[in-house]
Amino acid sequence: MLDIKWIRDNPEALDQALAKRGQQALSASLIALDERRRALVQTLQDMQARRNAASKEIGAAMAAKDSALADRLKAEVAEMKTSMPALEEESKAVDAELADALSRIPNIPLDDVPVGEDEAGNVVARTVGDKPRWNHPALEHFDIGEKLGLMDFERAAKLSGSRFTVLTAQLARLERALGQFMLDLHTGEHGYTEVSSPLMVRDDAMYGTGQLPKFAEDLFRTTDGRWLIPTAEVTLTNLVSGEIIDAERLPLRFTALTPSFRSEAGSAGRDTRGMLRQHQFWKCELVSITDADQAIAEHERMTACAEEVLKRLGLHYRVMTLCTGDMGFSARKTYDLEVWLPGQNTYREISSCSVCGDFQARRMNARTRGRDEKATRFVHTLNGSGTAVGRALIAVLENYLNDDGSVTVPEALLPYMGGLKRIERAA
Known part of the structure; x- marks a missing residue:
C-alpha cells in the first residue's frame, strides 16, 4: 500500500507511475478524498473542543446565576451531541473509502524497470x-x-x-x-x-x-x-x-x-x-x-x-x-x-x-x-x-x-x- 502523505507530496510521480502500468491518473481523486477526510476530522475535533469549553461555561454561568446563558449553552451542547454521531459515521465511511482506494493501487516501479504494455x-x-x-x-x-x-x-x-x-x-x-x-x-x-x-x-x-x-x-x-x-x-x-x-x-x-x-x-x-x-x-x-x-x-x-x-x-x-x-x-x-x-x-x-x-x-x-x-x-x-x-x-x-x-x-x-x-x- 502506498502512503497517502507520499501521494500528497508526489502527485505527479504517482500518476506517471500509474501511466507506466497502463492505468489512469488517480492522485487528484485520492487527494480530494483525503482532504474530505481531514476536514471531517478537523470538524469533529473543533466540535469536541467547543463541547468541552461549553460544558465549562455552563458551570460558570450557573455559578453566576445567569440561567439564560446556561440554557443557550446547554442547547448548543445538545445540538452537538445530536450532530456529532452522524459526522463520526461519515468520517469512518470516508476513512474506509480512502483505505479501499489505496489498497487497489499497484506498487511504484523502480526507475530501471522497462516501460511496456504487456x-x-x-x-x-x-x-x-x-x-x-x-x-x-x-x-x-x-x-x-x-x-x-x-x-x-x-x-x-x-x-x-x-x-x-x-x-x-x-x-x-x-x-x-x-x-x-x-x-x-x-x-x-x-x-x-x-x-x-x-x-x-x-x-x-x-x-x-x-x-x-x-x-x-x-x-x-x-x-x-x-x-x-x-x-x-x-x-x-x-x-x-x-x-x-x-x-x-x-x-x-x-x-x-x-x-x-x-x-x-x-x-x-x-x-x-x-x-x-x-x-x-x-x-x-x-x-x-x-x-x-x-x-x-x-x-x-x-x-x-x-x-x-x-x-x-x-x-x-x-x-x-x-x-x-x-x-x-x-x-x-x-x-x-x-x-x-x-x-x-x-x-x-x-x-x-x-x-x-x-x-x-x-x-x-x-x-x-x-x-x-x-x-x-x-x-x-x-x-x-x-x-x-x-x-x-x-x-x-x-x-x-x-x-x-x-x-x-x-x-x-x-x-x-x-x-x-x-x-x-x-x-
Missing part, C-alpha cells in the same frame, strides 16, 4: 545454458507422461474436473524428488529457514501481501471464510505482520514447499491441456524480510538462488526483466526465469522473483528498529519461486527425453530417486 515489453537480461540437441523429435510433457502411463488427466478430471493431474509411480516420485531437492538446496546452501505453515489463511493475511481486495476472483475460499493460499508467499511474508523486528536480525530468509491453489479465473482457454496451468500445484517459495539498504542486493541474491535450481538440473533458461505492464501488483521490480521447453519450442515462466519495497509491510504493519533507536520504519519484502515444482517436472520430461520414450533422471535428483536413473513405461 509481456512483449519484457527484456532479456541473460540467457544461461544450451538447448538440448537430439536426433529424435521433441514431445510435449503430456504426450511423454501419457505414453509412459504415469500421467493421467482423465482420472484427475473424474475426481476434480479440469486443470488437475494424477501422477503415479515413477513420475510421482520425480515430483517429490524435485521439491525435496529445491528445499534442501535453499536451506542447506542458500541460508533460508524452512517453514511449515498453514495452507488456509484469514482475510488479513491475503490483504497483507496484496491478494485482497483486488484479486479475490483468482482465489479459492472455504465455507468458513478462510482462503486457500495461492502461494506460500502469503504465509511466509505474514510471519512478521504486526511485529517490530530488531534491525540486527535482518535479513530474514524463509522457504516452504507447499501446494498452491489458484482459480485461474482469467485464463480461460489458455494452457488447457497438460500441467502448465493447474488449480493445484507444488511450489518451493522464497521470502526475504530486509530493509531499504539491502533490498536491491537481496533481489539479485534471491534470483541467483532460484537460478541455481535450474543450473543444477542442467536446464537451459533465460532471465527476463519484466516491464511495467507485465509486473505483479505488489512488485517494484521482477525477474522472471523462463525455462526452455523443447516440446513447445519456446520458453515458459518457472519462477518470478520480486522486490516489493515497503508496499506489503505497510499493509501488514511490519516494522524494524535498530539498537538504541526509538523510531521504527517499515521493512522491505521480497518473494520468489525457487521454483515451481510442476513446471520443473515438465522441463525435466521434455529436456531429458530419450529416443525410446524414456526419461533420464537429472544427476542432481539421483539421491532422491532410490537408485532410479531412468523413468520408463509402467509395466
